[in-house]
Amino acid sequence: MTMFGSNLVLYEEEFDRINAVLARLWMDANAKIVFLxxxxxxxxxxxxxxxxxxATSLASLTAGNVAATDGLAKLIGEKEFSILFHEGERDNIHISIVGQRLILVLIFDERSSLGLVRLRVRKAAAELEEVLIQMASKAADQGEAPASPxxxxxxxxxxxxxxx
Amino acid sequence: MSFINYASREINCKIVYYGPGLGGKTTNLQYVYERTNPQNKGQLISLATETDRTLFFDFLPLDLGSVRGFRTRFHLYTVPGQVFYDASRKLILKGVDGVIFVADSQEARMDANLESLDNLKHNLRENGFDLGLLPYALQFNKRDLAAAVPYDVMLRALQIKGEPTFEAVAPKGIGVFETLKAVAKQVLQELSKK
Structure with missing residues (x-):
């Protein structure tokens, strides 16, 4: 099911890379909030x-939303719905799945557009997938995770x- | 599936309250919410129907302070207990680190307890978990009711692996933190083995 062991372990180097990708996406897409x-x-x-x-509630509800949508996809024989979009009066939420494991969320208003968001998300998602692959190979190299704190x-x- | 962030020195774990409908899962969470300092908790989110039955889940993030320099957060979820919400229950068990089973002590609910426990085992298996290996505690709720089944009868019917059990009256908070603590402890002990 996953490319990692049972636990997701994030180290400084990958964390910095992820933050850099999000910061760029936030600017390029003119978003209010970007989170992973x-x-x-x-x-x-x-x-x-x-x-x-x-942010904590946002994260939990996003995951619930994606899980429910995944369930819907399976019921009709789809693998997944990789993009969800919620349009509000003022703010919109764009949700996409990255590397089958992570969820990238953008909140944006009229200063941006769905087209721009989709374009920028596609690029950022590819970069995030690379980081995921790096995390997976690191986990594989090290075999066992370092001594647990x-x-x-x-x-x-x-x-x-x-x-x- | 806990999430350990070495960069921000945080650890996040997920605990799920399971059990038959109207057994007191949400009440457990509400009590924890009421009795936790504002700086240590987030919002209590309830996705419920108009009649206050859980529709999808309740969610409460708890910040328990630091262990060995790591900020320790527990995300508490409840499942909807009603039988027909099974697809939702299965989703909520994804990535679980520990389970609390809230059993209803009323005689009339014993069948519902057993059915829900079977359902828990089944849904855990579907998610790749084995209840026999997972951090787990069993709570007998509603001990204050006249129709409560004797403790040892409940124990024989519902205990599956010598897990810690607690008698509770969730609205009054009796047994609520004790149960949570028992599972949190097992979850952290699991982490120490990895």
Whole structure:
């Protein structure tokens, strides 16, 4: 199902590359917000006017939306619907699947257009796929992931998380 | 499937509340939401019908602070319990790290509990998971009701692998954090093995 192991692990180098791609896309497409989420709803990176939105909820609902649409696609015998577009009175949301695993989301208004967004997204998606491939080959090279930061976690550490 | 970001030193895990309809999954989440400091939680999102039945999912992001220098976030989801929403339930289990089964203690709901538990196993398998290996806790909710089935009867009927079990009264918060903590702990322990 995935090109990685069970967990998605993101390192500095790829994170920087992803951020650079998003920053360029944000400018080139004249978008308000650009963000990247994994299909499980975890936000990976974002760029733009994030103060005005609840990014975590946006990520989770986007993933839910994509999951539901994937379900619809399968029901009618399609592999996936790779692009979703929601048109509002003021703002629009463009959602596309990248490398079968990530979701690229753009929020834009009348200062941009669907055509421009589609054009820029196509280029950015190709770049993001390259980063994904790099992440996969890195994971394969290293075999096992580096020692987990949680390798020596204790019960006390966990209890401490829940003290109010 | 947890997401570890070494660049921003964050870890995100997904916990799903499962169980029969009207068993108290959403109530569990609402209690957690009410009792968590504003700076440690995001919005509680409920995709519900007009009669407040869960239609797709409820979602609550929780920030539990740092473990070993990593910001630890749990994303809590509930599934819709009603039988006919099975396609949605299956979707929500994607990428799950831990499951909490909220059983309804009323005698009349025992069949529904068993059916939902079977459904959980089935849907996990469809997503490539084995309930036997997944972090898991079992909550017996509605212990305050007169019609509640005795604890040991519930245990025999529903416990599948010696998972931790909790008696709960979700609207009052009894057992709510205890259950969540038990699963969160297993999820973090799983991570420590990787």
């Amino acid at each position: 989420v994994d299909k499980n709803g975890q936000q990976i990176a974002a760029k733009g006017d994030l103060d005005k939105v609840d 949680f390798a020596e976690i204790t019960d006390d550490d966990i209890d401490a998380l829940f003290t109010e």
